[in-house]
Amino acid sequence: MKALVGLLFLLQVITVANAQRVCASEIYSQKLLSSNSSVKSGWNKAEAQIAATLKAASSFAARDTTSNETIYLPVVIHIVYNKNIENSDAQAKSQLKVLNDDYGNSNIDKINIPGVFAPLAADTKIKFCLAQVDPQGRKTGGIVRKNTTKEYFSPEDGMKSSVQGGDDAWDSKRYLNIWVCNMSGRTMGYSSLPGGPANVDGVVISYDVFGTGENVRSPFNKGRTATHEIGHWLGLKHIWGDAICGTDLVEDTPTQQYYNYGCPAFPHVSNCSPNTNGDMFMNFMDFTNDGCMNMFTIGQKQRMRALFAKGNLRNSFLLSFACDSTLAQGSALPIADTIPVVTVTTTIPAKQRNQL
Numbered sequence: 001m002k003a004l005v006g007l008l009f010l011l012q013v014i015t016v017a018n019a020q021r022v023c024a025s026e027i028y029s030q031k032l033l034s035s036n037s038s039v040k041s042g043w044n045k046a047e048a049q050i051a052a053t054l055k056a057a058s059s060f061a062a063r064d065t066t067s068n069e070t071i072y073l074p075v076v077i078h079i080v081y082n083k084n085i086e087n088s089d090a091q092a093k094s095q096l097k098v099l100n101d102d103y104g105n106s107n108i109d110k111i112n113i114p115g116v117f118a119p120l121a122a123d124t125k126i127k128f129c130l131a132q133v134d135p136q137g138r139k140t141g142g143i144v145r146k147n148t149t150k151e152y153f154s155p156e157d158g159m160k161s162s163v164q165g166g167d168d169a170w171d172s173k174r175y176l177n178i179w180v181c182n183m184s185g186r187t188m189g190y191s192s193l194p195g196g197p198a199n200v201d202g203v204v205i206s207y208d209v210f211g212t213g214e215n216v217r218s219p220f221n222k223g224r225t226a227t228h229e230i231g232h233w234l235g236l237k238h239i240w241g242d243a244i245c246g247t248d249l250v251e252d253t254p255t256q257q258y259y260n261y262g263c264p265a266f267p268h269v270s271n272c273s274p275n276t277n278g279d280m281f282m283n284f285m286d287f288t289n290d291g292c293m294n295m296f297t298i299g300q301k302q303r304m305r306a307l308f309a310k311g312n313l314r315n316s317f318l319l320s321f322a323c324d325s326t327l328a329q330g331s332a333l334p335i336a337d338t339i340p341v342v343t344v345t346t347t348i349p350a351k352q353r354n355q356l
Helices: 002-018 025-035 037-057 089-103 108-112 224-233 298-306 315-319
Strands: 071-081 126-130 143-147 176-181 189-191 203-206
Touching: 037 298, 071 089, 071 315, 089 126, 089 224, 176 224, 189 224, 203 224
Parallel strands: 071 126, 071 143, 071 176, 176 203
Antiparallel strands: 189 203
């Protein structure tokens, strides 16, 4: 009888573990920061720019990048596939809709935000479009397909290199690169750091949690993995600050002890909660199921948009016209006048890969 109970408990633990969100951004980022001084310098510069922009904004009438203008981000989706099930136009297009809904605070499930947090939910004024002009100035649909002999990729950036069976990045000063592939183990996705190497700048999402439709797996079938990882690409940290009772450097997200998973009941109070409202587990930067996350805050909006301020690392996107197909001319786009970013090749030791 004891053996049977023990077996049932073990199966329950395995089932819960397999159903948990796994974001490899933190391990990936720490590897880059510890192994390359240029990457660390770029990340420190990004943090300094965000902090300076937010500080300056607080000293005069509230505004963000040019009177709260809508920022348009041209997206190129690199579908790196080994099997046909990994190659879907419908999934790619459904993901763009999810991103625009989530970043625009127009997602249907925002009605589930608890009343105490609802006033903090923000329309980031950031919109995503499939690129209509490629780096050579030609018309494009914004989806690039690359058939690969590799059955899966680990978080070592191989999918970002044609030499390693992936597809090379487009100009990261003008395009948000999203690589979709079969990720190894339980890793669902990861993001580069703002200020990191240009040749690996962007986010990676496993094909089975990308967008919506029949090829994505529950409970991560609403496209929120990309919403979460792009939040990292725009400078957001995990809501618990990747430390017990840590900080995500955002003032309006309550301190929480650790990450949440599944679908907690509100309120979910931890040892670090500042009040009885508890954790903001429905925030896109926590680890809850897709159906249980539904908001960014005003503070997170300000932090993301700070990267686009004049002189800051993603400011060049304000000059990008790759969303407008009428501007395709068949010649290369002009060189972006921004600070060059170093390129590196990254390898994560086997010991760390086993922890992902």
